[in-house]
Amino acid sequence: MKKTLLSLAITSSIAPFLFSSVAIAHQSADKNIERVVVTANRTQTAISDIAGTVWLVDLEQIETQINAGVDFKNALAQLIPSLDLGSQSRANYSQNMRGRPMMVMIDGVSLNSSRGVSRHLDAIDPFNVARIEVISGSTAVYGGGSIGGVINIITKEGDGNHEFNVGIKSGFAGHDDLGTNLAAATSWKNARSKGRVSLAYSQIDAMHDGNGDPIMMDTTQSGLQYTQSLDLMASTTFKINQQQSISMLGQYYNNESDGKHGLYFGDNSGSLFGDMTGVGIRAGLESEHVPQTKRSLFNVDYQHLDFFGHNLNIQAFMRSEDFDFYPRPRLNSTQDAISSFSSSEQSTDAYGFKFVLNKKWQAVDLAYGFDYDSEEFEALQTYYDPTIAQASGGLTI
Template sequence: MLDTLVVSASRITENVASIPYTTQVIEGSAIAEQAQPGRNLGQILGQMVPGLAPGDDSATSAYQTLRGRKVLVLIDGVAQRATRDISRQLTTISPENIERVEIISGATAVYGAGATGGVINIITKRGQNQQSQFNTKLGMTLNTENTDSDGFTRFGSQTVSGSGDQVDYLVNVNYEQRGNYYDSEGNQIATDPNQVSRDNSDTLDILVNLGWQIDSNRSLRVSMEHYKEKQNTDYAADFGEPSATYLGLPSGIFAKGGDYTPTPKPGLSLNEQPQSTRDSITFDFSQQNFFGHTLLTQLSYRENEYFYYPYPSSPLFLNIDWAGVVAAGPTTTPQLLAAVAANIQGATGTLFQSQVNSEVLDFKLALDKPFKLGDGQTLDLTYGLDYIHDNSEQRSIAYSYNNWIASGQTEYQATGGNYDAGPATTTETTALFLQGKLALNERWTLKAGVRYEHADVEVDDTVSGVDIANAEYYQQELEDPYLQAIAGASGTPANLLLESIINTASNLYDYENYLIYSDSAANRTGGKETYSETLFNAGVVYALTQQQETFLNYSEGFTVPDLTRLLRSVTVLSDGGVQGPILEGTNIDASKTQSWDLGWRGRFSNISAQTSLFYNTSDQNVEFDRETGVVTIRKQDERFWGFEALLDARFDSGMVAGLTYARTQGETEDDNGSWYALGADRVAPEKITGYLGYSFNQAADARLQFTHLSDYKQGHHEAPDDQKSQVVPFEGYRTFDLITNFYTEAGNFTAAVRNLTNAEYYSVYNQVRGYPSGGASAYLPAQGRTLTLSYSVDY
């Protein structure tokens, strides 16, 4: 029988056989086998976890939903969420630092806000029970259709670890340098300006893990990590050529994927290229026999800093030749408007780069107490508290739009402006929880719990960068002598005249979301919002035999909205510059999720398997408009349901095989009570993965694996007209990988071929961002066939 695994993502160490929900543990050896240079953890887990949407080559995991919902990522039990959530948690840790990954699928009341789709707990490596040991690993990846050295990905890792009588230690330094990415035809893939691609970027990840066994009852662990990934490319993103259809603006701002083919633009000049930085320190203290309990405490602090790629966005401005308007000699309002229309020479825009900063202090305390009841029954109680203090902000760095256009979209000249992109927020969260597990007999185990969570979110006063840019432009425009002459001749103040012209043009060109007159920037006052929720969970496990169980579970989760991101859209374009509390007029309610899970799992002599049926529902729908960038929370129900299966088999002959299957469907209800399908950004396409491998007397092994994603259509219910553009379809694909390992006394060698058949396809992320508009620059193909060679040695 396969070894029974344990998980700690439920706060305490538990036997898998006693857990009433879908659980998966992926050991570090399996992670390492998939972790060739250039691959991130999101891509690896997307291959191995049935219900998790597939990963991609971008720096984001925003579209990697689990059962249609967001997943809460933990590192050594520390939640990586922040008030300003930018979804890079699965791409900002090196796979080389991972001991194992534990996945709980479905909403969980154990960890509170953010865990509506499940929990992914990443356990980092630590020193083993042995003398000092060193490991060196080197690797390189290249595209088989374009072997230019500019496309190489190079990787190096150095580890030292060990332990003494009372201490253990591990230091791991990982460095990866990625070059150009090439598609299946060997053509360089353009830079992605939306969520940022990982081509031409450098990554440094340093992990220090120290453990001290103070005595037989007490232990202390300190973990520190520094992660930094920064793009270092000479190629600018391609937003498309200026188009007369869009008043001379780059076509990619409004076009949909496929309208043009983005190509790399050499000559990029950008001082602050996209990057992700995470610095953290965590203290874990445990004590056995603490007044009859096991005491677990954790204190963690981390800082995050992220830069995006500069992006042309709202507001837009009309370039009007006022001298030409005067020359036309208009004497009536219709003549004036006609003269203005005839002298519009195109449009200009704004160019902002987002910078996100957050600081998070996290404290946890848990007490565990086992009780022996009569007739062999046992009761285990776990209770405690959580406290999180989070400061988050997002800023916009302004660049000269006209200089950018004149340079062919390659030169980003900072104007010196650094503005708010939504209000800064401070969140203080306190939670109390109680979990109980009752073993009635050898067959029946009951588990239930309750969690009360209270969050105070304080929103700062803010002046929107969009408002400031808008005001600065029109204040400058009002100084035009020809405009002043027209105003004087008409007897109308220049500001009122310009307001009338701009608002008329906004309606004429259907640019209400991008073009509006305002010569002053409003100060919007902040405020305080309080969220509190009581969450319940209850489940039962029935052991059919010693090797297999069936389970039924109900659990609740909830999500506190990302207020900085949500309120970023409160600008002159949305409210006409009306000053007032920024929290008014926008739905900022938390969303509650209810989740059911029915499953079976079995562990036999050479086979392990599990299946599950799931259903979850929530009371709100979050919509991201890819064209305007506006996030809206709608008061309409959502529901997801589906089936997952996993099978692994190992035979004495050395043969191994496995298969995963996942199908999810999701719908939301419109105002008329009709349900319509959600898009591929929320509903992961049907996914089948599998592998077949063979071990050659422990001297070598080989593994052939595949990933199949089915087409995803809009479903049998039509979306309302105002939401059809958000229902995103997906065109499926199939890829194969071959991984071979050779084990020698001089070290271990790996040769791996990704995308073995050199298939041409587009990832879920790239298809979603390029549909239906506002993201054509991100409609980029995936990498073609790549070859990886790596070497690892212990000494």
Template sequence: MRLSQFSLCLLSVAISSQLYAQKPSPAFKEQESSDKTLKLSPIVVTATRTPKTIAEVAGTVQTIQGEEIAQQAGAGRKVADVLAQLVPSLAPSSGTTSNYGQTMRGRNVLVMIDGVSQTGSRDVARQLNSISPNMIDHIEVVSGATSIYGSGATGGIINIITKRADKSKPVSFQTKLGLTSADNFRRDSLAYQVGQTASFSNEKMDGFLGVDYTSRGSQFDGKGDRISLSPWQGSTMDTDTLDVNGRLNFNLTDKQSLSFGAQYYNDEQDTEYGPDYSYLQAGTQPSYKSIKGWNLDKQPFTERYAFNSQYQNQDFLGQTLNVEAYYRNEKARFVPYGYSKDGVNVKQSQSNVDYAGIRSTVQSDLQVAERDLKLTYGLDYDWEKDHQWSDYYTPRALLHKDFITI
């Protein structure tokens, strides 16, 4: 199956006004008292596509800082697991490689990385399996339906902002080591993590480079029995994940800046323990029993290359201009599952996606009838090409009464 499409969208005009403009809002400045200083409201971009404080946004917006993410991001944990703990309206994580069904108040969520949508026309539900928690600076969550970034956000938006250079230091390094284990402390249940970041900063430019590697072992239940991977959504057991993320920022002038970002992400499974395919012959639901002897030419994986560039001009004909261009190539291979009615054949599918586009936003400050108004408008263009196919497998031997090898 092949699918190619493009979309051209004119950003809806948004006008906001201050009814009482005589006094500046307390959210815009630091207020000092004799014993303490009140902090400014966090600046967010996701809700309006232009920088605003949360106090200015007429909606529910949550900012998850890097410190909160680090507290939840133990070795082997995915972004889906972290968000499930920190976003009250988000459904629990399935614990698999997929975020299928992880909705916000029962509705679909648009997942973005640095403002670039990770959801395509063919939803493979791997959006939250596309970046390591150690590469995230903060996350902006917008609750409620919105179309400001196009379709797919009936429940809200989750925008993952990657790490940047530490501008307070000329050169900075950070190393992370992690180890987790199941309750049985078996060697094959351990998860290892090692990460290294480096950044530099000066008046003209700054840069960041991070590498994170995680190796996960098998999963076990409360009785110490090995848990099988799901024949539909897969599993994080016996997977190796490599995430390389980098960004360069250039300060062209006091009002203009240019940024380039790139990422390589590979999450691949390598296990000899497969699902119990006896349900195909018995006509029942799959069990949680894990069977040794799984033999596949290509095991499930997620691989992606992503590039994006951002340009900002704060004095473009008296307005603020933001332009962003992006490209993503993503491959996702799934777990074989039952297909034919005779109860013996299974199929394994793979999806390849190419996604590119450009997004522009212009913000103007106006004054009408002694009221301060803001006009935001822009033009978006998206192009997408999908290619999906399936490999069919037939059992070669019936090793046990409850297992079919493929």
């Protein structure tokens, strides 16, 4: 399936007559420094000039949540008002803003697709996040996918420092109740350019609840138990002159199951018919498909601060992603036999560019331009022998 979209956007604001409801998640230590965001109008805009509710979540608050053992999507739910809490799965299906769907972006590149699979927040390691800009409520600037709001994840830039991070998490509920994180980054910065290269790896084994009992895997969107993730990112900014600059970002992200552990449905898959004896997570999974989120992203952003009296932004991007889902059973109409055992996968390729001009005339702030987006996706459903799958309790498929 292929989708192509060309849209024209014009927004304006008249400063003296608009009420700006602004909330900042963390105030700058220097009160004289005006915080600037790019999400609200697609150009650098001082928070005090934005007519709308904008939340700015900075690195310190993100790190506080992550270091306490909270996963990324639930850390955002703690920090962003009106954002629902997420589940223990890799999906953010249950998370809405103000009760409506939201758009998630990385440096202005949307992760939403025409066929949404709710893995927008399974997209980046928190180690690579500098801050998060949030528009609360619907906005015409980004189209229909943002009726609940926009979450724009801003990545770290080169500052000349080197980073190294090691983390271990455990609930002491067993030998495999362990999560580890390892991340490193190097960066440079001079008068003309800056850049950063980073590698972040994490591994999660078993998960347990407050009573010490194992948390069962989600066989709909798949859980995060027994998974490994890798986030490789490189970015650079080159200053052409005092008015012009160009930035580039490349990312490869992969979060997948270890391919060894799966949900055992009991002897002869009895749990599917009401007998929960022996149900649990076991090693020994044999399947052609394992849950996975794999994404490649490339973004180029050009800025001219005085283009015939305008602020000009041109952005070109490419996003390619593959989603695999856990094999799951389906019962027949009478609920007394397995009708099928299958898993699905989806591949999406999207690219486009954005052209935005911004001009201020005293009290009037006008932004206008156009977007071009093209998207193609393929979906595949793989069916397995239900007899073999049932006899193995769902482990051999």
